[in-house]
Amino acid sequence: MRFLTTTALVALIAAPAWADGWKNDYQVLKFGILSGENEKDRLQRNEPLRVWLESQLGVEVEIFTAGNYDGVIQALAADQIEIGRLGSSSYAAAYTATDGGVVPTLTSIKKDGNTGYHSIVVTRCDSGIKSLADAEGKVHAFADPDSTSGYAVPYFNMVTKEGFKPEDFFGSVVFGGSHEADVTGVVNGTFDTASTWQNNEDDGIPQRMVEKSMIEPGVICKIWESPEITSGPWTFRKNLPAELIEDVTVALEEFAEGDPKGWKLYNSIVDGDANPPVGFTRVDSERYQWIVDMRAWIKKQRRSNS
Known part of the structure; x- marks a missing residue:
């Protein structure tokens, strides 16, 4: 009988954890959605996406809602959720609240290439x-x-x-x-x-x-x-593993083609729409810098009026 050395045994035990990567530390992913519509419709529209992400990532995915936009922004800043689908201005607010501690990766793109x-x-x-x-x-x-x-x-x-x-x-x-x-x-x-x-x-x-x-x-x-x-981005906390950010981003990119029916519900696409959203496209922080600057201008204006 061949006995394993202590080093080999430790390596064998650790192998499954190493293979799973970020999933061992993030067995549940939460993504926040803004309060642009009533909560029932928000949850219904986003359910196909939640199910899709679970099937592609192999971890539990939960939807986080709040009564106002700031609730989602502060949840990101407090590390209570991992991801948020934000508007451009709420992204800028999250960027400011976290001192640049968020990463935008994707925004919607329409049939004609418009974003x-x-x-x-x-x-x-x-x-x-x-x-x-x-x-x-x-x-x-x-x-x-x-x-x-x-x-x-x-x-x-x-x-x-x-x-x-x-x-x-x-x-x-x-x-x-x-x-x-x-x-x-x-x-x-x-x-x-x-x-x-x-x-x-x-x-x-x-x-x-x-x-x-x-x-x-x-x-x-x-x-x-x-x-x-510019449409708002899918936004991740910067302190997340890079592999997690990339894996979720890729799963999001594949949603439209992988689940056309779910994509249609998620975007409230109606028959006859000549220019519907057809998927997501990559973006970076530079794309939204003008929004960050505009919010700073508005904040200055409001202070001068108080």
């Missing part, structure tokens, strides 16, 4: 408000302080392009808490105008709310649209 979307301002079609100029003195709702399209981009453009500060121009400025809450508030007459987003004339928050029978068609009209915004 952006637009902030819009909406009102009731019967409100008599046809432009931002008509909304002077009215009640305007932003979505969330960490929302790109629901706050940062419209605020920045109102000051630098449209020539007015929202807090001085509107009769009242509030935060509705989410995009759907903003649009619902406009429909119900709580707000006169609100900031939200759309990809195109056929797809956005108002259009999806119509599809879900949350609002009636023909009630909400757009009165302003921003320049294109």
Whole structure:
């Protein structure tokens, strides 16, 4: 009988752990999703992706939700979750909150190669408000302080392009808490105008709310649209193993082709959409530096107004 040396025995025992790599330390992965819509719909849309990641990675995957954007950002900063699907501005907030301790890897890409979307301002079609100029003195709702399209981009453009500060121009400025809450508030007459987003004339928050029978068609009209915004990234904590980041990124890249039905649900793609999201494409921190700078500018503006 041949006896193993102590060194060989230790190596044999350790071999399975070495082979599994990061999975031994991260047997559960949590990814956070922002509060742009109600929680039930958020979870339903992301469930196919959660199942896909579990099947590809061989570890348990959980979805993390919070009542506002900052909840997901702070969960990343506190190492409570590993990954977040963030908007551009919430990525910038996470980047600032962690002193650069996050890594963006992927964003959505559409059929025509476009990787952006637009902030819009909406009102009731019967409100008599046809432009931002008509909304002077009215009640305007932003979505969330960490929302790109629901706050940062419209605020920045109102000051630098449209020539007015929202807090001085509107009769009242509030935060509705989410995009759907903003649009619902406009429909119900709580707000006169609100900031939200759309990809195109056929797809956005108002259009999806119509599809879900949350609002009636023909009630909400757009009165302003921003320049294109780069879609937000899948964001990882920088202190995670590089192999984990790459393995999850690859699994995300393969989702659209590997589960077309799940991809369609995840993106709320409707039949007839001429330019749907078709997958993810790689990005890096340089892509979002202008958003980091814009948030710093907005923070400075708010301090000067206080």
